Amino acid sequence: MSPASRDSAPSLPHSIKVACSNCSLRELCMPVGLSDDELARIDAVISTRRRVKRKTALFRSGEKFHALYAIRTGTFKTCVNAEDGRDQVTGFQMAGEIVGLDGIVNDQHTCDAVALEDAEVCVMPFDRIGELSREVGALQHHLHRVMSREIVREHGVMLLLGTMRAEERLAAFLLNLVQRLQARGFSRSELVLRMTRQEIGSYLGLKLETVSRTFSRFAEEGMIEVHQRHVRIVDIERLRGLLSQPGSPM
Amino acid sequence: MSPASRDSAPSLPHSIKVACSNCSLRELCMPVGLSDDELARIDAVISTRRRVKRKTALFRSGEKFHALYAIRTGTFKTCVNAEDGRDQVTGFQMAGEIVGLDGIVNDQHTCDAVALEDAEVCVMPFDRIGELSREVGALQHHLHRVMSREIVREHGVMLLLGTMRAEERLAAFLLNLVQRLQARGFSRSELVLRMTRQEIGSYLGLKLETVSRTFSRFAEEGMIEVHQRHVRIVDIERLRGLLSQPGSPM
DNA sequence: CGAAAAGTTGATTGTCTTCAAAACTGGTGG
């Protein structure tokens, strides 16, 4: 937003030595069933972490691509910028998810990844991942799956943006968020939004006022309780119902 | 649309022996700078073609995934279906482009690929591609780039769906189409739409009436000439201008 | 504490959708 804070991190800001082998998030970002030897080799490749402070960028559009990043803690948004100043949030990423895949095609990032809260990521140098995945079949397939999953996720967003009304979009957004939080051991009814109404709106193709109004309407109707960024899902079934009913089958 | 024509092709409908090594589309779907040996090994893997008749599916959502497909001739649409009957065209693919990437994550396709005209594709069995890319580094990187390119393309569609007005969407659509056609040796001002207004609308998140009206408006204003599916771009600069001006920088 | 950022709410406007009717196209069978 503010062109002032355009501070992408320089080469090696805060880097830390670590190991996947004893990482609690391994099930999320690594293939399962690796041998000790394979794990050790992966440890050798993914040897540094990087801290990213709130509102600063992990990478920015135009920067040279050299690594994928596995999120360890914190939440990110990715967002693309058009030449004319428009921008669009393309996703919100949380622990265990991978960002940076956009950079592979042209060896250059085409979107920004900005931390919504203080965060920490594992740096996975792409050329070394490539080498290693030639030897460790499970890693190769895992990488393919990660990329394919992202493609499928984006199909879902396109469906949302192309066919849904505001209420449906916000319901889908909330349901997706709690589902992912639940998978990470958080409550399935309470959540703290790490992003602004603005950012939610950008992601959902709505203006922030519409997001705010729709939150209010959901609250009035007793489906959720909203206190700023704290949301409590009171009637998840009715929220789900918003998605399956009104469909204009085009 | 008509639930009658739900005929995805069975195991081996019309298959033909072929070779990438002397294929004119190689620059589009294969890495460059391969040795003769490497090319021969790729030929061995991509050994069959398949014909797909107009309005029939190359694959459908739910089917088991086993191959990627490189389009040789013809045009496809890919489209995702929601449980509630909604559907969304996620892309239009033409010669040299790859479809099927969505199937990798869960070993199952999550969208339909339907031929908009009689078409022919090269079948690339995914497990064999995987094996070979472990040995041929250029192929591995190429595959990564293809997937990354698709992710970046979808970012662009999200920007379009999330931030653009009808005129901008249609202008972006037309400009993208001619650009890709031109890259394939076709005119940069004449094009034949292989899809209906309906399908364009689904892709652009608009109703078919809006697409039709917007075409008419462009024609009135002398930017294009439209005769059904034949479109002539008269003033490409003005069309481009639609994309760079009005931006609501959110 | 105070300024800036974020969020809420209301009134109005604009764009796209919906509903409807008619014209056109292309393929099929008499």
Added chain:
DNA sequence: CCACCAGTTTTGAAGACAATCAACTTTTCG
């Protein structure tokens, strides 16, 4: 070869939904 018919496209009129503009409140953070 022509007539017919389903699918496609165009166009109009009315309505709906979200955007815009604006004022105000609340929260956050230096």
